[in-house]
Amino acid sequence: MHVTPAVLARGVRVVLSGNVILRGIDLSVNDGEVVALLGANGSGKSTLVRALVGAVPIESGEVELLGKPLGGAVDWSRIGYVPQRVSAATGVPTTAGEVVTSGLLHGHRLRPPRHARRLVLDALELVGLTHHLDRPVRELSGGQQQRVLIARALVRDPALLVLDEPVAGVDLPSQEAFATTLGALTARGRTVLVVLHELGAIAPLVQRAVVLRHGAVVHDGAPPTPAREHGDPDHDHVHPHDPDEAFADTGVAGLRWEP
Numbered sequence: 245m246h247v248t249p250a251v252l253a254r255g256v257r258v259v260l261s262g263n264v265i266l267r268g269i270d271l272s273v274n275d276g277e278v279v280a281l282l283g284a285n286g287s288g289k290s291t292l293v294r295a296l297v298g299a300v301p302i303e304s305g306e307v308e309l310l311g312k313p314l315g316g317a318v319d320w321s322r323i324g325y326v327p328q329r330v331s332a333a334t335g336v337p338t339t340a341g342e343v344v345t346s347g348l349l350h351g352h353r354l355r356p357p358r359h360a361r362r363l364v365l366d367a368l369e370l371v372g373l374t375h376h377l378d379r380p381v382r383e384l385s386g387g388q389q390q391r392v393l394i395a396r397a398l399v400r401d402p403a404l405l406v407l408d409e410p411v412a413g414v415d416l417p418s419q420e421a422f423a424t425t426l427g428a429l430t431a432r433g434r435t436v437l438v439v440l441h442e443l444g445a446i447a448p449l450v451q452r453a454v455v456l457r458h459g460a461v462v463h464d465g466a467p468p469t470p471a472r473e474h475g476d477p478d479h480d481h482v483h484p485h486d487p488d489e490a491f492a493d494t495g496v497a498g499l500r501w502e503p
């Protein structure tokens with residue numbers, strides 16, 4: 245039986261300011277799969293997810309999302325995207341609930357549906373923030389603001405969720421909350437493509453890892469496992485790593501491939 249992948253990229257090449265950033269990327273994410281996109285700083289992870297959602301132009305190659313070529317034919321209401329390092333806080337005292345509600349407004353829908361409050365509470369529950377519904381987002385921590393943005397992407401119950409470094413620089417409770425969120429999405433059979441610097445707490449939930457290096461895929465398969473002391477549950481993953489370790493060739497901190 246032919247199954248349409250949720251994300252399909254073939255030979256994606258991206259050139260920005262005259263520099264070749266992506267050198268012909270092939271990537272597929274199947275329905276219900278959780279795939280991590282890993283790689284060193286500057287390897288092209290953000291550029292790839294931005295190209296996949298149409299935020300940067302593709303010089304050559306093809307992208308299909310939910311079975312449709314990138315563009316107007318894609319059902320964007322079924323896709324959630326959380327970009328890297330954006331703040332949910334604005335100058336105005338918008339509450340967490342209002343930010344999440346805005347995720348229900350898209351296309352022709354200018355007013356939230358009648359059951360919006362229930363949907364918003366469900367989305368905030370998925371990220372562990374229901375008790376902050378009425379709090380201005382500017383009063384929340386960076387990690388909590390990132391969770392509000394994830395809830396904003398989740399509120400439409402997207403079939404495909406694309407997240408760019410959702411746990412970079414966020415506090416530990418927010419990292420743990422993200423692992424729980426991801427577990428809930430997996431249980432619901434949602435498809436997730438997540439850019440990460442290291443797998444950390446979500447390693448058990450990731451079915452496949454795609455590693456980029458200098459704008460090309462250098463690994464597509466089993467996720468790397470924590471190496472030596474990194475396998476120790478007490479290890480905190482915050483110290484700098486020896487660049488000579490087995491993973492230096494991929495730039496993925498503190499991890500090594502199973503032999």
Ligand SMILES: Nc1ncnc2c1ncn2[C@@H]1O[C@H](COP(=O)(O)OP(=O)(O)OP(=O)(O)O)[C@@H](O)[C@H]1O
Pocket residue numbers: 260261263265283284285286287288289290291292
């Ligand atoms: N608009 C742009 N114009 C020119 N070069 C760019 C642009 N955006 C990104 N780049 C370059 O493309 C390369 C890949 O950047 P990208 O942000 O995709 O990497 P990344 O793997 O996501 O890195 P990080 O882990 O630091 O977020 C970098 O060398 C970056 O300087």
